[in-house]
Amino acid sequence: MFAIVDRKQLCPGITSLTIKAPEIAKKHKPGQFVILRIDETGERIPLTVADKDPQAGTITIMFQEVGKTTYKLARIPVGGALKDLVGPLGSPTEIEYFGTTVSIGGGIGIPLLYPITKALFEAGNHVVTIIGARTKELLVLEDEMRAVSKVFKVCTDDGSYGIHGFVTQELQRMIDAKEPIHRIIGVGPVPMMRVLCNLTRPYGIKTIVSLNPIMVDGTGMCGACRCEIDGRTRYACVDGPEFDGHQVNFDLLMKRLAMYKGQELISLERFKQEGGVTPQQKEG
């Protein structure tokens, strides 16, 4: 069992959980993820690690409530526990001095973008950060991101905070202004990553994206997470999750992500009807 030691609601629908997992905390590198299972009947879902504290032996995950598992996860109280947590999985982000790097992300992509950005910043890069959300109250990790950026910009779709518009529009302005960019790391919803890659492709700017397909084992055993990269099938769990965005077949990724939409809905509705109570809550 993996104890929940802290829980925060970052904004409506997004929760941060700090979990006791000393071995993972010791080994985790930016870009890697974990797979968790809440209880005996639970499914295995991959989640990115937003932060870690090797001294305290904890990792922090941040996630959006999208289905039963994340809905349930957001309601486990401090003192509760996860049945299973495995990681760190996937290949770490390539971190070195590139020159000017742009960290660009939206919504729930920001928690994954944060450790990567921090590592790029610590490697001496001139880090430009452009993060966004639909509206001000959905923006997470603003202060943390600002602290590891040389240039920091916030966009909101509705203009409620920062620059009115999409993060990709802000990047376009940077490119138009002929500001040098040596590498871009983009993490966010699939449509955002697709727009980003379409934008940077003609300029030949190396754009790395982190993909989030459905996974089961996370160690290359099942092939559920297969993606098409440069026309070749690759596994996000072991070959990724980061890939050269210009080579990603985003259309396929979107379709495969929607594979169980019907069942996911049944699962969530059924859980809510039953009162949406987790076993840990019952005991408490």
Next chain:
Amino acid sequence: MAEKKSRKGPDIPRQKMPEQDPQERAHNFYEVALGYTEELALKEASRCLQCKKPLCMQGCPVEIDIPIFIGRIREKDFLGAARVIKQKNSLPAIAGRVCPQETQCEQKCVLGKKGEPCAIGRLERFVADFERATGQVQYPTLPPPVGRRVAVVGSGPAGLTLAGELIKRGVAVTVFEALHELGGVLVYGIPEFRLPKAIVRSEVEYLSNLGVEFKTDYVVGKISTVDELLADGFDAVFIGTGAGAPMFLNIPGENLCGVYSANEYLTRNNLMKAYLFPEYDTPIARGKKVAVFGGGNVAMDAARTALRLGADEVTIIYRRTEAEMPARAEEVHHAKEEGVRFMMLSNPVEFIGNEAGWVTAVRCNRMQLGEPDASGRRRPIPIEGDFFTVEIDTAIVAIGNRSNPLIPQSTPGLELNRHGNIVADPETGRTSRPNVWAGGDIVTGAATVILAMGAGRKAALDILSTFGIKVTAQA
């Protein structure tokens, strides 16, 4: 009275395995084979000729003293029979179910020359089940600890067997498993209807009660490397990670929704219990028209699983003919009984999908058999221009596995062959790295549970001799 009869074994026919009715079982996940009753077991045991030079033992990868254990059954000493088996095989309830006895012990049985061989596998299963069901599982007396520690990577049949052999000789054993359940392919791969998970759990419990330490959710190669385990004080590491990387057909449309590797399909169902959705959270496509590609046991497992998930039509599509299929005859027979269709001499060339990205059909090329290939089986040759399309909504690719690169990549100096399998001495399991042993599918490529058990046992014996520990028969 039984004594008299037993001497005239061959007069009695081989006792049939009681089974669930095919029509009924095709819709449930309960075990197909129900197991011998005591009466059936005694009858079958009486057929054994008790050969002085038993050929059956030569066919057994772990050299179980077959006539002796069958002799114990004849004396109604079922627990004694279990003890005899367990000297060589710690996992008899599993081996009795999934071993291909027809190509091993039973193939060598003298009775088989004129009639049907003694049903050794069914008897093995009977005594193991008897011991467990009557709550009389016996634990050997353990010797004092010898002060050595062995790390086992992977809790499949090779690792479990090795763990059992070592713990019984006073060696401390820690088994690391990447998944949340113990048993490897026994829990994620082989379906409940062939090997109930409760049996795997009880075998694991047996080892755990003997003192084997198990760590689940632990990916060696990520949390710790093999070198780190050695540096942490393990005297030896055994790698038994299996052949866990699915092969695909490499044809267009293979990434459409509804196209699964057999590994994923079976893992969702067996390990994650997708057949119990929505009580269990993991979903699976419950296809109505399912095609399974391949001709091995895994293909049969996948096809029979699809039936149980409610498919109207399940078809095995295979590029050779039934004669060349690597699956056990019994599995093919069971699949047919349950209503799985067989489409032979057909090779998929393309999956076709709809707007939403779901598979709707598969285009196949008709084949014919040519000259034998390297495997000794006649090579399938495409018939030019002869294509046809089969409508499907789910496809399962069961054409084999290659080795998972996680350990090899994270273990410098570990010699691999051209398939990416670890090179290990077949007699000892020794690898190119000192203090590192390997066995099972990670060495041989996809093979059988019993061969993995055999490899685990051989490696255990070699590790023990490296430690200077004498192995006596009665451990």
